[in-house]
Amino acid sequence: EEDITGTDLPAPPRGQDAAYVLYTSGSTGLPKGVVVEHHSLATLLAHHRDRLMGPAEADNHGRPLRVAHTAAMTFDASLDPLLWMIAGHELHMVNDLTRRDPEALTALLHDRAIDVVETTPSYLEQLRACGLFAPGRPRPRVLALGGEALPAPLWRDLAALTDVAVWNLYGPTETTVDSVMGRVLPGVRPHLGRPVAGARARILDHRMKPVAPGVTGELYLSGPGVARGYAGRSTATALRFLPDPYGVPGSRMYRTGDLVRQAEGRLEYLGRADGQIKIRGFRVETGEISSALESHEDIARSAVAVRSGSGAGAAQLVGWVVPAGHREVSPRELRAFVARRLPPHMVPSLIVPVPSLPLTSHGKVDFTALPAASPVDGSEQVGRAPRSSREEILCALFAESLEHDQVSPDDDFFELGGHSLLATRLIGRIRSAFGAELPVRALFESTTPAALAERLEHAESARPSLRRAGRMEQPPLSPAQERLWFLHQLDPGSAAYHMAFTVRLTGALDRDALRSALGDVLARHESLRTVVETVGGGPRQRILAPGDARPELPLVYVDEEHLDEALREAAAEPFDLTRDVPLRPVLFRSAADRNILL
Structure with missing residues (x-):
């Protein structure tokens, strides 16, 4: 292992052509372009x-x-x-x-x-x-x-x-x-x-x-x-x-x-050690976000920090703002204002108005003294009831994602503490619930259940209609079947891949009913009534009709002393994949009311 300090190389020649320039957040409100050489x-x-x-x-x-x-x-x-x-x-x-x-x-x-x-x-x-x-x-x-x-x-x-x-x-x-x-x-x-x-x-x-x-x-x-x-x-x-x-x-x-x-x-x-923060993989200068907030004519001062998220989990950007005059600016308006100037990962999830910013003895913002930033809890809001089943389902999905008791149709996802990672999770749930193709950006454009409900009316269905597909008469083997077929050819008598399990049945047993029930299982699952035939020099599937794949369910009388040995022998009996379906039930009886299904 190399030493943690690494190794020295000669100083690289300066003045080479740049390979690329990438911009990072800047504390003055202007991004900085990092010049990297080849x-x-x-x-x-x-x-x-x-x-x-x-x-x-x-x-x-x-x-x-x-x-x-x-x-x-x-x-x-x-x-x-x-x-x-x-x-x-x-x-x-x-x-x-x-x-x-x-x-x-x-x-x-x-x-x-x-x-x-x-x-x-x-x-x-x-x-x-x-x-x-x-x-x-x-x-x-x-x-x-x-x-x-x-x-x-x-x-x-x-x-x-x-x-x-x-x-x-x-x-x-x-x-x-x-x-x-x-x-x-x-x-x-x-x-x-x-x-x-x-x-x-x-x-x-x-x-x-x-x-x-x-x-x-x-x-x-x-x-x-x-x-x-x-x-x-x-x-x-x-x-x-x-x-x-x-x-x-x-x-x-x-x-x-x-x-x-x-x-x-x-x-x-x-x-x-400085004002930079990491939020969901992006390095952010809080000063750039503060500059964007303070460029609003009704905001005098601001402070930005990361706080642990609500019950939903991830860290969130929080902004505290001091109004410049008598007009009160809503958090929603401020978020929209910042969103027009900065990328989505730099838009605060929560904006909290405060009369002034507390300062330390050195004149810096005392972040520990700022009021706790908690999203508006939908359970405490007096909102209208959903007008449609679509709105009702969306309200429930919003509440589940945000871990709130309830959300009204006009509550804003981001004002309730939502962020970009929760947005992707919520959109996934909405797609599953409605079977609609809805992009993640739809939630950033329609932030309430009511607005999203209108959007869903025009969304394309993500679920194609089911239709019967055609199938060749003798299809090729699936990878799992091909693997079993190869092993069968390599070692015909091997039981290495048998999966055996037993069920103990106590009481009177209707053997005919059990045989019929097992027959229903084979009838339902084609893979359990498939044998392998050689066609044109290669193996192909032959799917038996349900009536041709009824299990025999032989009855074997055995005492308890020899039961384990009998079960092992029956489980080791080889399958012939050309004629045997891959499910073999055997019934062992040790007494009139004691049966073991293998």
Whole structure:
């Protein structure tokens, strides 16, 4: 294992062409464009080929893996899947509507048997709820998580997935996507891991001096991944991109603002040292949101912070606003005002009017003294009753998603504490309830049950009408049938794949009724009355008519002493797949009122 500080490389040549520019949130209200050069991406690709892709390729016997591109191109995580493609793997592009919808995305990942998925921990929780790791369904071989801290409970759950390689990726946009990465393993505390190839991670105090192991300090990153700086923002660049006093001459380091400590040779994340926050994978400067709020003519001052969500769960952005005059601005109006200026993940879920902002002795906003931000509880509202069954069902679904007792038709989803992750979950429930094709953005445009009910009137049905499908006379074997047929040819007398179980029946038994009941089971399920025939040199299915597949149900008299042996012998009797249906019932009788059905 390399040392946590990583290794030094010569200072990269400056002035290369930029590979890309990505914009991040800015504290002044103006986004900052991070300029990343080609050599930074090339170095990251070389590291990922060795540490991330190499083991996955070996597990897949050298064959290319299917990689899903599930991130917006405005998010630096979108570059990781492109690196997989450059390394020779199969890239599956996911459109915006699908990637934003956890149910649709989970279905796509299953249908295409995707091997590599990268997402945020918050969104992974949505995918898990939609059955990403459901038994019997294809699951990814590699799962990469980044964009925000990985909670300890989720870490433990993922560490238990022995057939999935889970990686925790960390890296500000300013240090080229991934700077530090660690494998999620059982029995290990959540951590960021160790630096990627060529990178150095230093934990420094306020005097820029290294701290002792186990002591909290601010994380500084250096190496070839450090970006050129912020496009056209020399002052902002100088504040974050500093000369590296511990590196080779000419090298620089990036001040992340993240508080970490070194424990057992790994970096552990402890929070932020500045006004930046992470909300559902996005890095946000609260100052940019405050600037947007204060640009409203009726708002004098504002403060923004993250608060733990309502009973529904995830963290929420909360804004506190001080009115500028006598006109009271509704939270709904302010949310709409901010939404026209900032992306959805930066729009506060809750806006709380206050007469003034409490200050600390140093004149800064005292966030601990701000009033608790609680969404309007629909159960306390006096609202009209639903006018239709559609409105009634929608009100119930809103209340269930928000964990409220009740919601009225005119209650706003976001004013009640809803956010983007809950929106995707709610839309999924609405689709299931109404069988309608409804995009997630519909909830952002029609935020009340009443408005959404009108929208549903014109929504297309997501359920195609059922119709009888044609079928060839002797269809090919299914994969499961083909597997059994191969094993039957390989070892005709084997009972290795027999599934035997017994049911003890006490009392008087009507054997004819039992035989008829078992016959009904075979009649209902074609797979239980299917034999295999050779047609044209290959195996094909022959489905028997219900009347031709009635079970014999032989009766065997046996005493209790020899019962177990008789059951084992009967269970081991081989099947002839050319004539025997794959269900064989046998009745054992040890007394007139004691029967055992095998």
